[in-house]
Amino acid sequence: MTNLEKGELELWDRARQNEGDAFGQLFDLHRDRVFSRALGLMANWHDAENVTAAAFFELRRKRRSVRTVRGSVLPWLLVTTVNLARNGRRSTARYERFLRTAPRADPIDGPDSEPIETRQRLADSLARLTPVDAALFVLTALEDLPVAQAAEAVGSRGVRRIT
Numbered sequence: 001m002t003n004l005e006k007g008e009l010e011l012w013d014r015a016r017q018n019e020g021d022a023f024g025q026l027f028d029l030h031r032d033r034v035f036s037r038a039l040g041l042m043a044n045w046h047d048a049e050n051v052t053a054a055a056f057f058e059l060r061r062k063r064r065s066v067r068t069v070r071g072s073v074l075p076w077l078l079v080t081t082v083n084l085a086r087n088g089r090r091s092t093a094r095y096e097r098f099l100r101t102a103p104r105a106d107p108i109d110g111p112d113s114e115p116i117e118t119r120q121r122l123a124d125s126l127a128r129l130t131p132v133d134a135a136l137f138v139l140t141a142l143e144d145l146p147v148a149q150a151a152e153a154v155g156s157r158g159v160r161r162i163t
Contacts, residue, residue, distance in 0.1 A: 009071035016063045026073060027056055034077050037138065041085035041123060043092070051088060055080045067155075075153030078143055079135040082126070086134065089123055 008029065014022035034055055039048035058080050059066060059073060069075040126134045132154050139150035 006071065008073070009068065012068060012071075012073055015060075023060060026059075030074050030077055031056075033074060033143075034081050037078055037081050037143065038085060040119065040142065041082065041126070041138075042088065043119065043123075047088060047092075051081055051084045054084050058084075067153075069149050069153045075139060075145060075149060078139055079153055082135045082138045083131055085123075086127060086131065089127060 008026070011022045011026050011029075015026055031052065035048060035052045038051040038055070039045065042048045042051060055077050059077060066073060066076050126137070129137065135154045136147075136150050139145040139153060140147055145153070
């Protein structure tokens with residue numbers, strides 16, 4: 001275990017004991033990476049900020065059961081970010097379906113009405129995967145985590161090594 005991993009594990013131990021400063025330091029340590037991933041999965045900046053906040057809220061709320069991977073909570077945060085983004089997109093899709101079918105005089109157009117094609121294609125593709133497969137894809141393909149660490153983060157013990 002590296003000194004960086006040791007340092008984060010010590011921070012996490014303190015955060016689990018309700019030490020707000022330690023949790024704040026973990027937030028500062030991982031906020032940019034979590035936000036970057038959320039932004040890649042969501043249609044706009046605002047939704048990515050909401051997903052990022054929700055991921056850290058869940059980290060705090062579930063601190064007793066969160067599993068670290070090599071002394072880091074980042075993989076757990078990234079998996080949670082993927083799941084929250086999927087839930088958010090499903091919720092948005094339901095809301096947009098409702099708006100399309102609801103009677104109104106004028107169409108509603110906003111600054112985010114046309115999503116970026118690449119993000120939308122990624123979001124659509126991830127939506128067709130199971131939550132575990134989506135999390136594994138994000139962790140390995142987009143976040144460059146080794147397969148073993150990604151599998152550990154999502155709790156998949158049956159991942160075989162391809163040789």
